[in-house]
Amino acid sequence: MEVLSNMAKKQFKAESKRLLDLMINSIYTNKEIFLREIISNASDAIDKLCYLSLTDDKVGLERSDYRIRITVDKDARTITVSDNGIGMSQDEAEKNLGVIAKSGSFKFKSELSEEDKQNDDLSIIGQFGVGFYSAFMVADKVTVITKKYGEETGVKWESTGADGYTVSEYDKYRPGTDVIMHIKEDTDEEIYGSYLEIWKLKALVKKYSDYVRWPIVMDITHQEQQPTGEEDKDGKPVMHTVNVTAPETVNSMVPIWQRAKTEVTDEQCAEWYKETNRDQTDPASILRINAEGVVSYKAMLFIPGKDIDNAISGATKKGVKLYCNGVLIMEDCDKLLHDYFEFVRGVVDSPDLSLNISREVLQHNRQLKVIGQNLEKKIKADLEKMLHDDRPKYENFWHNFGIHIKCGVCDEYGRYTDFLKDLLLFYTSEDTMHTLKEYVDNMPESQKAIYFASAESVKKAMALPQCEEVRSRGYEILYLDHPIDETVLMQLRSFEGKGFVNVLTEDLGFQTEEEKKAAEEKVVENKEFLDFVCESIGDEKLKQVTLSSKLVSSACCLTSTGGFTLEMEKYFRNAPSEEMRKLRADRVLELNETHPAYLAVKNAYDNGDKDRAAALAKILYAQSELVAGVEVEDPNAYSELVCSLF
Secondary structure (H helix, E strand, C coil): CCCCCCCCCECCCHHHHHHHHHHHHHHCCCHHHHHHHHHHHHHHHHHHHHHHHCCCHHHCCCHHHCCEEEEEECCCCEEEEEECCCCCCHHHHHHHHHCCCCCHHHHHHHCCCHHHHCCCCCCCCCCCCCHHHHHHHCEEEEEEEEECCCCCCEEEEEEEECCEEEEEEECCCCCEEEEEEEECCCCCCCCHHHHHCHHHHHHHHHHHCCCCCCCEEEEEEEEEEEEEEEECCCCCEEEEEEEEEEEEECCCCCCHHHCCCCCCCHHHHHHHHHHHHCCCCCCCEEEEEEECCCCCEEEEEEECCCCHHHCCCCCCCCCEEEEECCEEEEEEECCCCCHHHCCCEEEEECCCCCECCCCCCECCCHHHHHHHHHHHHHHHHHHHHHHHHCHHHHHHHHHHHHHHHHHHHHHHHHCCHHHHHHHCCEEEECCEEECHHHHHHHCCCCCCCEEEEECCCHHHHHCCHHHHHHHHCCCCEEEECCCCHHHHHHHHCEECCEEEEECCCCCCCCCCHHHHHHHHHHHHHCHHHHHHHHHHHCCCCCCEEEECCCCCCCCEEEEEECCCCHHHHHHHCCCCCHHHHCCCCEEEEEECCCCHHHHHHHHHHHCCCHHHHHHHHHHHHHHHHHHHCCCCCCHHHHHHHHHHCC
């Protein structure tokens, strides 16, 4: 029986009315979080009563007795969230519900001793006193029926929004709180009725409140086969399908990452990862972290066994999920880890986060920065351990996610280079990869630099004629097969005092000063001929024609001068803007003066057959383009030139 008193409608303060309007229209960006907020308040209420029961035997409830119940009445268009927590007195209902941004949970926490704040049985979430009002995003009326533990009568608080509220006494038989949300009628923009569906509410609990520590119970209907009492001709009982409705706990309560390592195996963690990320492949690595200090947190991180973003299975969002006391705050917290570790999946749960008013973002990033720095050190250490202890697994990781590490080296003008450089891998043959440290450790004493060559694939890079001289001396070469690789080495500049030398464009440093002088003299002696070759091919195509000091058995090669290389040119061919697609490297044709092909061009020129000399020069240039992986401008003209020699 309801006892009416104080039924006159009371007005929110002007400031509260404005705040309520903000709450409904601005503060929260996602309407579906209303259920998270109401459940979090219910959880806080149970926490308070559970805490009180430690010193008050009269509470009469065991830990297993506490629960949160969600009830739906489609006909009345109501959703009710009930708890058997501490409840509110009429005075508290007035203060906590009638004054927006008045938080009973915040007051409760502020009065706790430091020792009590560390109590694992307490996980008070609320702190702003505004979460309750998120209900008005989906409800046009909210009714709260509550009774505080130890009080004789209950309280009914009711409001339709900014126009005010009523408070009255209510004959409630037990402590606790019922929040009854009267769901709005559907509009063209929003189907509010979807929140009255059991499957929808169950999904929202799973998404946002799965790890609230108290059972969240709903009546779930499912089909069962039951005997009709009749038998068929064979004497077997005839069965029929019936709908059975029974209460069901719809949340997991204790998150897997909150459990002790002795209670959860790596296999169970891997299964949880695969289920939550829609991945059928076991993770390459599992990191379980329990940190205490300035910011306390627990984390469970996974390095995937494959790049699940490319899977057709509809993989989850990138990044790490952020929780506060088991309540989902951000599904994709991109502030925790830099982009070079964006492939990492998992969760971070901290009770120390300073949340903003909507709990959708954080007030500031200091805490996240501390957590993120620690996590990245752990991830790097784990990858280094994999690199040294299980090389095949690390190389598989590199094939999947190496591009992230490379981009990280180049990001923010090399800010993270020192942190990431030891994770880099490069091919030194078609089937062998080395770290930079391994490469340097393998260098003979005579080798002064780290040599590299770039192409579309390792096989093509190995076939480049400029590599011949380096390999002939017994030196390894880093074969770069991705457009960003050159930029990575440019960003590094050197490694352990060894500079990087591009075998395609730079002086290899093998010639003595005398040899260099002799080579320069030869170029001067043959200047007229070399200029002729350049003119025959076209000044617009070539910057220069010169005699090579790198070629051993090949007739020619195409290189470039300046910072813009042929590999960069090829990369920008697919750029979005036409201006970028037109960018060209300053090309240099290098000729091997000892090769028969060179001698054929030179002899034709010396004998006055300049037409033949020009045709042969163009063929050599086209050959150098093909070897360099550059598109031949006019394949038909090249074919005709070759055929004309027969």
